[in-house]
Structures are given as structure tokens and as C-alpha cells.
Amino acid sequence: MDTTIEQPGDGTARRILLVEDDRELGPLLLRLFRGAGYAADLAADGQAGLHLGLTRRYGVLVIDRGLPAIEGLDLLARLRRRGVGTPALLLTALGTVGDRVAGLDGGAEDYMVKPFEVDELLARVRALMRRPAGARTALPLGAAEFDLVSREVHGDDGAVTRLSGREADLLRMLAETPDRVFTRAEIVRRVFPDAAAEALVDTYVHYLRRKLGAGAVHTVRGAGYRLGAL
The missing domain is CATH 1.10.10.10 (Winged helix-like DNA-binding domain superfamily/Winged helix DNA-binding domain)
Structure with missing residues (x-):
């Protein structure tokens, strides 16, 4: 289980959990989020993502679908069943209409297909940050x-x-x-x-x-x- 952990920055609303197993893309996105002023944790498989998602509070979850240990949709479903309502964005190479519908019906608030534009990804994260979990239950x-x-x-x-x-x-x-x-x-x-x-x-x-x-x-x-x- 490979997990890179950033210590808390300015609170839950500025924290991102990134679950991405690609050894190049994961660290690249981690640097991107840090450069944009977010504190971030990187989990390289679904099991690590589940552990962090259940034990730490985040403003946004960014989850790849094709993860080892626990697949991305299954990971999100497990978090939702345990009461984690943090807004989630699925980031994946699976881009058919059926894939997007499955992701959104599976509990994600947003869905982006790889390859993607960095500016759009950051814009979508900002939009999700404005939808804090727990504001109304x-x-x-x-x-x-x-x-x-x-x-x-x-x-x-x-x-x-x-x-x-x-x-x-x-x-x-x-x-x-x-x-x-x-x-x-x-x-x-x-x-x-x-x-x-x-x-x-x-x-x-x-x-x-x-x-x-x-x-x-x-x-x-x-x-x-x-x-x-x-």
C-alpha cells in the first residue's frame, strides 16, 4: 500500500484526497494541487484510499476508476455506505455515456475523462469545494x-x-x-x-x-x- 501524506493545511475545505495508481500521473496531480494552494493526500490503490477517506476529512475526493485492490466505483460506494458525503470527482479513461452515467449514479458529483485539461480539472475541483459535505444532512x-x-x-x-x-x-x-x-x-x-x-x-x-x-x-x-x- 503506497500512500503519500501531506499534513493538514488550512482546514478540511482546502484538502483533497487523490486516489490514483498511475506512478507518473499521481505525483504530477499531487504537485498540481499543492501548487494551487491545496493540502493533498495521495493514495495509490483503493485500499489506501478507503483508509484515508474513513479516517480523515476532506473537501473533495478525486478518484480514478481503474484502481488496484478496490476499484474506484466500489471505493466510492464503500465510503458512501459509511456516511462519507464528501463531493467526489471520478477521473478515468472510461468515457462512454454508460460509463459516465454509472459513475454519477454510483455517487460521484462529477466525472472527467482522461486526457483532460489541467485548468478544467482545477475549475471543477473549485466548484466541488463550494459544495461542502455536511452543510445539510x-x-x-x-x-x-x-x-x-x-x-x-x-x-x-x-x-x-x-x-x-x-x-x-x-x-x-x-x-x-x-x-x-x-x-x-x-x-x-x-x-x-x-x-x-x-x-x-x-x-x-x-x-x-x-x-x-x-x-x-x-x-x-x-x-x-x-x-x-x-
Whole structure:
């Protein structure tokens, strides 16, 4: 297990956990983040990344998918199951639409395909740094509650419903402003920016209704969608 550890800098919000097994790219990215003013830890395999992710607090996780010991998506899933809600960016050579959907549904907030532009990577990290984990951990859904970290909806009858990453993103957007109607175009911009297909909105609304009940998302004819009643 190969781990390079930087000591804490100016707090969690400026710390990055980089999990990358490429012996050239990993140290290169570590220097890049340090040069941009971040404190950073580098883990060269999934097991080391899991250990650091569970024992230290970070502002952003940058995770390669093709990792030894624990694959990147599995690593992220394990962290999420243990309550680690730190925003995560998957950095990988796997770039099909299916790969991106799997990554975002698997709990990542962002997804970049190698090769990439350094300036764009830093910009995406800055954007994720503005989404600190733990700022809000749950949202009310009538008598139910939506856990933002575990992506689970807890019913007043004790039932627990697990959502995918995209389902959770859509429900969160609706639940944060429950009286607002969102157009399909707005939902695409905020939940499906990599796909830019309004048909996905209807698909994921269907998924939420199937899991949470037909009334979970209300259709406002000619306008869009808003949170319904669970």
C-alpha cells in the first residue's frame, strides 16, 4: 500500500484526497494541487484510499476508476455506505455515456475523462469545494425524511428506500424548494449536464415514482415538475 501524506493545511475545505495508481500521473496531480494552494493526500490503490477517506476529512475526493485492490466505483460506494458525503470527482479513461452515467449514479458529483485539461480539472475541483459535505444532512419529505449522505428516504413507517446518485440529485433539487415548479430544461442543466437530454428527466421522474410512490413527483402540465406528496 503506497500512500503519500501531506499534513493538514488550512482546514478540511482546502484538502483533497487523490486516489490514483498511475506512478507518473499521481505525483504530477499531487504537485498540481499543492501548487494551487491545496493540502493533498495521495493514495495509490483503493485500499489506501478507503483508509484515508474513513479516517480523515476532506473537501473533495478525486478518484480514478481503474484502481488496484478496490476499484474506484466500489471505493466510492464503500465510503458512501459509511456516511462519507464528501463531493467526489471520478477521473478515468472510461468515457462512454454508460460509463459516465454509472459513475454519477454510483455517487460521484462529477466525472472527467482522461486526457483532460489541467485548468478544467482545477475549475471543477473549485466548484466541488463550494459544495461542502455536511452543510445539510437531511431534508423533510412530508412525514418522511431524505438522508442526503446515504441517499436514503426514511418513511414514517420505518421503510427505507435507497436512491441512485441521479435519483438523489433530482429529489434533492425538488425537495430543497418544494413549492417551485422546475422545467425540464432547468432539471437537465442541474441534474443531467453531461447528457443534455430532456428525455432523461421523464425517465428519472418515473424511477422516483416507482420507488417512492406515484405522488412523489407532481407534473404541472405545460410547465414541468415539482415535489409531490409521499
